[in-house]
Amino acid sequence: MIILRFNHDGENKTGILDGGKIREITGSCYNEFDLTGTFHKLSDVKLLPPCEPKKVVAVGLNYMDHIVEFGERKIPEEPTIFIKLPHAVIGSEDSIIIPRRAERVDYEAELAVVIKKYCRRVDKEEAKDYILGATCLNDVTERCMQARDGQWTRSKNFETFCPIGPYIVTGLDYNNLDIKLLLNGEIKQHSNTSNMIWNVEELVSFISGIMPLYPGDVVTTGTTRGVGPMVPGDVVEVVIEGIGTLRNYVK
Known part of the structure; x- marks a missing residue:
């Protein structure tokens, strides 16, 4: 569906x-x-964005090739999580606005899942029952602020920094989907969700042990290597097998 x-x-x-x-x-x-x-x-x-999340719980460093790209060599012992807030959410065909203070704003193509029902302290074997379906997400990031701040709240939460869409698709194998990012028609990122360090069910279980998740909340699963900057005039597309294309215009 x-x-x-x-x-x-x-x-x-x-x-x-x-x-x-x-x-x-x-x-x-x-x-x-x-x-x-x-x-x-x-x-x-x-x-419109296909859901109205109270929160977007994001995962960093969930593909080994991106960990290396980020300057690390060691897999974290547990998932690295952070929050993107509802004011940052936009839909497909909407515009990503570069903030005045920004130095470098990057794209990050990600698979996201939308929570179906109240989810708290759920085992990974049960986690799929709490997921409505999957969608595309671009975890837009001000990279220089991320490096300077030592934590990621500011760099990830400017308005328009969380494009989601175009649809929620049910019944997919979340852990084996082709994912690409195109910038002005050129492929910049390309991987498969089978390369994630922690799979979707493990992430939902881990996060639900820290905070409750509610219907419409989003868990996004991290990006692969190839992140890079966007500038005004660019068209950025996240394309995921079985879901479709999340397209945004940079201004």
Whole structure:
């Protein structure tokens, strides 16, 4: 199933992609919903971020090649996590705004999963039952601030620094998906989620042992090597097998 949020005639709605058209639903995609008889063309709506997270819990250094790229050689004993806040979330086709104080703003292509139900202290064997589906995420980062600050809150949380979308797709093998990032049509990152150090279920279990996760919250799983800067005028795309393309314009 392909779930999306959209705006049509000034109203925000949720639907599923059905035969290339959007079919509106009533109820919540996180539990029970009904299909309506109302359809829309994709070209007639504005896509919104596919969920409204209270928080985005992000994981750093989850691909060995990125650890080396980051200047390290040792795998951390536990996942390195940080938070991206809701004000940073934008959708596909929205603009990433370079802050005035920024020196270097980087792209980071990531697989993200959306939580389906209240999730607290969940074993990894149960974790998949708490996941609604997967989506694309660009963990936009001000790299110079990240290096100077010694922690990542400022560098990761400027407005528009968390593009998510275009859809939430259910039923995928989260741990074996091809992932790419294209900058102005040129491939800059390319890997497979099978190369993650901690898989999706392990990450959800680990994070839920620290903080509760709620329906609509997002866990994003880290990036591979090839991170690099974006400048105004660039078009950046995260492409994940089975999900689609998250496209944003840099301003």
